Amino acid sequence: MAQRIGIDVGGTNVKIALVGDDGKIIYSNSIPTRAEMGYEYTINSMKEAIKDLLKETKLQASDIEGIGFGFPGQIDCQNGIVRLAPNIPGWVNVPIAKIMEEEFSIPTRVDNDVRTAALGELNYGAGVGCQNLVCITVGTGIGSGLVINGKLVRGASNAAGELGHIKLNMTGGPLCGCGDRGCLEAYASGPSIVAMAEDYIRGGKSTKYRELANPEITPYIVAVAAKEGDPVAKQIFRIMGEYIGIGLTSVINLLNPEKVIIGGGVAAAGDILFDPIKETIAKRAMTIQKEAVEIVPAQLGNTAGVIGASLLINS
Ligand SMILES: [Zn+2]
Structure with a gap:
């Protein structure tokens, strides 16, 4: 063996x-x-x-x-x-x-x-049997691994798959770690969940995650608050999910994958993130591509x- x-x-x-x-x-x-x-x-x-x-x-x-x-x-x-x-x-x-x-x-x-x-994931996890796969991790940033025709895609200089830097804004948007503005990762990742949560507190919204913060707010705390029904925390994950769903819509239209596998620390939040992602894709992706694709959580974890x-x- x-x-x-x-x-x-x-x-x-x-x-x-x-x-x-x-x-x-x-x-x-x-x-x-x-x-x-x-x-x-x-x-x-x-x-x-x-x-x-x-x-x-x-x-x-x-x-x-x-x-x-x-x-x-x-x-x-x-x-x-x-x-x-x-x-x-x-x-x-x-x-x-x-x-x-x-x-x-x-x-x-x-x-x-x-x-x-x-x-x-392709060989032993959520992607078994797939030929065309997008595997994304949502955590501090957003990364991806692409499989086309059963093969990993590496690109001309090994840099293919920077899904987090898909542009969602033509003229501006938040500054991204890559130096540009308006990238998906700058709208939807661990740090942007925290930034949005802090904004709501500054705006005077009463929220559950403020009570849970110890003392910093983390994506995990916002997720706990959302699962306990806090409307502001739920709204934050809904917006995150919509951003990720819009970014994935472009990728699904472009590559026509059988599965999109989502993992990483922020994705552990589960349905409160997956539901708005799926709804956005269902609403906005092209018909043939969206009928072929399934959005699933990663199976192998860490x-x-x-x-x-x-x-x-x-x-
Ligand atoms: Zn970027």
Whole structure:
């Protein structure tokens, strides 16, 4: 049986897993990223974690078919280099695949983390059986992994899938992290939920989430308030869902996918976000495309990244 290692690198933690042929996690571990110590520190911790994995599972390096890494950032997939990872300071032009291949003599691949999550959902999660898939994560930002004709879409320079930067406004709108204005991500993501919630408080609206705030307002607190029936919190998620629904309408019209899979921290809010997304798409997408598409929650949760990364060696 082929066994592969999947590694999901985040700003806070690195998740490491041994994944079997059937997509099941055989062994998993998590270590702190400690980006402030420099990228060499994180690389050494990851090497140690892989050695621990081999020891604990009584495997040799030659038993492992491949190692795959998912990184939040711009990746040169062909050459296995992390070009830039904005949330992990210090990771600029790091040839991670070569470093690991020299250490373990195991073929190693690297890709963007949202793309690896899409690969995980495609093979073992909500996207099983699909040929055309849009997988989005809604959290601090909005990212996506696209699958067309059963293959991950990477683009001319590995940057395809920036769904969060679809423009919703011709002349202005809120400033986005990309430097432009009016992007979907600037209207609908974790920070915009918080900004809208604070605006309502300043406007004198009495709201449940103000009582729940401890002391900051978080997207999670607004979601709890919405589920408890707070009308202002419900309205915030309705507006978020409409924005995401409008952005997805363009993508659905363009790509004609069978499924849109939505995951990420903000998406955990469930129906209060999914209902307005679905209603907006039902109202605004083109007939043939909308009849073909199903909007579903991600299934693999926070294991999608390691499972998908483990599959990079064959994709
Ligand atoms: Zn943008």
